[in-house]
Amino acid sequence: MTATAESNTRGDSPAPPHSDRAPFGSGLGWLYLIAGGIGFLAAFALSVEEYLSLINPNYVTSCSINPVVSCGSVMESDQAKAFGFPNPLIGVAAFAIVTTTGVAMLSGFRPPRWYRIGMQLGTIFGVVFVHWLIWQSLYEIQALCPYCMVVWVVTIAVFWYTTLHNLGSGHIPAGPVKPVVTAVSKVHSAVLVLWYLVIVGMIMQAFWSYWSTLV
Numbered sequence: 209m210t211a212t213a214e215s216n217t218r219g220d221s222p223a224p225p226h227s228d229r230a231p232f233g234s235g236l237g238w239l240y241l242i243a244g245g246i247g248f249l250a251a252f253a254l255s256v257e258e259y260l261s262l263i264n265p266n267y268v269t270s271c272s273i274n275p276v277v278s279c280g281s282v283m284e285s286d287q288a289k290a291f292g293f294p295n296p297l298i299g300v301a302a303f304a305i306v307t308t309t310g311v312a313m314l315s316g317f318r319p320p321r322w323y324r325i326g327m328q329l330g331t332i333f334g335v336v337f338v339h340w341l342i343w344q345s346l347y348e349i350q351a352l353c354p355y356c357m358v359v360w361v362v363t364i365a366v367f368w369y370t371t372l373h374n375l376g377s378g379h380i381p382a383g384p385v386k387p388v389v390t391a392v393s394k395v396h397s398a399v400l401v402l403w404y405l406v407i408v409g410m411i412m413q414a415f416w417s418y419w420s421t422l423v
Contacts, residue, residue, distance in 0.1 A: 240310025243362040244303045250358040251299025258283050271354045276415050281351035287344045324379045335367035346414040
């Protein structure tokens, strides 16, 4: 009798793939699908708004609501074309990849290590770029773009859970910080909420002179 047959006789099931035992392994596909889809729609909508603004200089963007919440002010800034072309095009391409990866994972695809590392590098770029844009929006441009803020939210979430999964699964060696990763994974949602609250606090502080006139 083979070892597999003996295992089945005892009622033991084969060990699951290493990546499936990792934190958030089963939910990562759903996160990529939902967050990636939301991010894609936000980036696409912003691309359409920018296109309409280009063909009609008098066009008022649908997301320009008041002096603070104004997509138009953001799109007219140099920061909106950080790499020489509209930033939303980056989001359209990047979130399309994230969404497609989510669909594939939910269909049974188990990304190889090189693919997960690529996703990690992409999310690192995304989260760094997003925080640069947050700073620029609050303290340089001094305006908020609703579609951009949606992108901020989903990018941070995708980065956070991609990182926890990769470190927890061993796709990226955690080394001596492995206990920290394990501990943080247990309160992952609290850390994410705190992250968002810090950004909300920055928004309140940066535009307090305007918010205070509304109360």
